[in-house]
Amino acid sequence: MAEKRTVEVSLSTSGLDAEGRPQRTPLVVDEGGRVTTLEAPLAIEPELEGEHMLINLGPQHPATHGVLRLVLELDGETVVRCIPHVGYLHCGFEKIGEYRQYNQIIPWTDREDYLNSPGNNVAFALGAERLFGVEITPRCTVLRVIAMELSRIMSHLVWLGTTCIDIGAFTPFLWSFQERERIYTLLEQWIGARLTTTLTRVGGMGADIPDGWMDGLRDFARTFPKTIAEVDRMVTRNGIWVGRTIGIGAMSAADAVNAGLSGPMLRASGVDYDVRKDFPYLDYETYDFDVPVGTNGDVYDRFLVRMEELRQSVRILEQAAERLPDGPVNIDDARLILPPKSKAMSEMESMIHHFKQVMEGPRPPIGETYVAVESPKGEKGYYFVSDGTPKPVRWRIRPPSYVNLSAIPRMVEGHLLSDVIAINASIDIVMGEIDR
């Protein structure tokens, strides 16, 4: 089980084979990032001398998924150069974190990659716990796995819906947002919030799951694959979809690793790097799931990888629901976990703990740690440096979509303007995380 297993996702460049499965032909990407096995490689016509045009895409363009701005140099309809501009949503989270206690930073992690709030909360708590040197309870571990996989599904559903809209299919957007709504309802029952969950605390969770919540989760895990299958049937072999996505924005495996891509972007290029498998956390090595890997690293492969990840997340959810143990959610550590209100108001010792935690904050030992998790966008890392005071000296977010987006000039140059939208959608960016 511990050995890494991969699933080859299907890719079609020339229709279906005898069994009705899409045929696969590995594409060849030249040094300029262009696909050379297509019949007519997209090249700039040297004879047709014309003025190059400057196009400003964004920051208020809906297809840029936020406030991304791309300055494009066009030759006719072909992109010659792409200069991205980011920072319109810069809030200085890392600076603010240096002025907050560890538990007070968790609400900021909600707002950074806001489609993946529970996952960020868990990642932050894992990092802070490493820094404090505490080990969480078995029940908390499984609950966090559930939170991470639910947020992976949530994030991929938003990506699926918006990408389909960008490429011209409206229906999957409605279907995926319906399913996303069900996850938000589950989260609301769990923690009371939907988008900005603040689900974890250092050493535990903000709340245990309410009675009967697991039935709702099992119900979701049972019925959700039906929606994936419907979208799959609508889109995967759709001629327009295939024509708009195959061979677009391809990155070779070596380029993708060198560019620091992570998550589905990297795996679509054929590199089976998944933090859950390679540097496990939360006992991910004991779950039975596969890591989907593509071959060509184009928009279509990224789509297939993410679709398969949805199915694998459901598998992990089912296993987690099976094994959820009883017991406490929070660790038994008066330094970190607030005492119950009734005790804080009646017992002197609990009141002192409460006072010390709220007024001063827990102090980690001097040290530093970098903890990375597999967020829906890729390797999300939190780097903490502590000087022994209740506030971190440095809290650094390693933003996966920031690094993924930095490769966009190489992906779009040589493609058509309309492909820029598809490529940008396939990166799955969240500007809150990029600009922080």
Place this chain on the structure above:
Amino acid sequence: MVSGSADPASAPATPRGIPHRGGPMNPSADRIRDRFGSSFVRAEVTWGETTVFVRPESVYDIVRYLHDDASEQYDYLSDVTAVEYRDLELPLQVVWHLRSLPYRRFLRLKAEIPKGAPLRVPSVMPIYSGADWLERECFDMFGIQFDGHPDLRRILMWEQYAEGYPLRKDFPLRGRFSRSEQLRQALAAQPESRYSMTELTIADAFEDLPLEMRQRLAGGEKTGE
């Protein structure tokens, strides 16, 4: 299994009971010491992660070795960032987080720049193309010059941002300028000035520019949104 010391043959597992200090060290640390004796400063293991301190000027050579050597294969650059301590006597540190995907190793490389010394380190962009934006952000937030970066300019803050480097400890949380001054500058910004000069040379947008910008462009200014 502590991350950073993983044996490629064994299956990785969630680390447990990591000691605060000590524990197995990443074997790459010893090899860096043997190979780059004078550039190697010290190595330590904190929370199971190996940190190798090296001299700033030798970063490029060491990273090149870590990337190219068959026994190291640090082919993945996770992060480039910097740390400034609240104690202003302590040196500013530039941090590289490297991963070896084939060996499943993690290594933190640090270069300390003493107070008062110019903030310069070599760029690792010729080795990892992914270092592009990470180094630009580090320059933007800390003012560290990455020698050899082909396009080192601000990325999250705008080009004309004059308040300094936000993540430095001497930078106040609210910024250096007053709110009214910040508002005044925002309102005074021309929408056209949001294009850099390089971008405007692409197309024939030059003629449509305000006179002041045309003069700046004619004066040879390259960036300066």
